[in-house]
Amino acid sequence: MDYIRAFIVGGTMCLIGQILMDKTKLTPARILVSFVTAGVILGALGIYEPIYKYGKAGASVPLPGFGYALAKGAIKDVEKYGLIGAFTGGLKATAAGVSAAIFFGYIMALVSKPRTKK
Numbered sequence: 001m002d003y004i005r006a007f008i009v010g011g012t013m014c015l016i017g018q019i020l021m022d023k024t025k026l027t028p029a030r031i032l033v034s035f036v037t038a039g040v041i042l043g044a045l046g047i048y049e050p051i052y053k054y055g056k057a058g059a060s061v062p063l064p065g066f067g068y069a070l071a072k073g074a075i076k077d078v079e080k081y082g083l084i085g086a087f088t089g090g091l092k093a094t095a096a097g098v099s100a101a102i103f104f105g106y107i108m109a110l111v112s113k114p115r116t117k118k
Contacts, residue, residue, distance in 0.1 A: 072093060
C-alpha cells in the first residue's frame with residue numbers, strides 16, 4: 001500500500017508540473033523554483049506534513065519535498081538557536097541530499113559521454 005500512496009502523491013506532483021509546462025509559458029526552471037517554494041510555504045504552514053506522512057517517498061523525493069525539508073530544518077533550528085537557526089537549519093537538513101546529488105552527478109559525468117543539445 002505504501003507504494004501505491006507514494007505513486008499517487010508523486011504522480012500528482014508530476015502531473016501538476018506537466019500541466020504547468022504544457023498550458024503556461026513558464027520555463028522549466030521557473031516551475032522547479034515554484035515547486036521548491038511551494039514546499040517551503042506548505043511546510044511552514046504545516047500543510048505539507050500530512051501529505052508527507054501519507055505519501056512518504058512520493059512526497060519527500062520530488063522538489064516540494066526538498067522545500068519542505070528546508071522549512072522543517074529552519075523551523076527546528078530557530079526554536080533551538082534563535083534567528084541564526086533560520087540560516088543554518090535548512091542547510092543542515094538538506095546537506096546530505098545536495099552532497100549526494102553533486103557526488104552522483106560527478107560520477108555520471110565521468111562514466112557517460114555528456115554533450116550539448118543541438
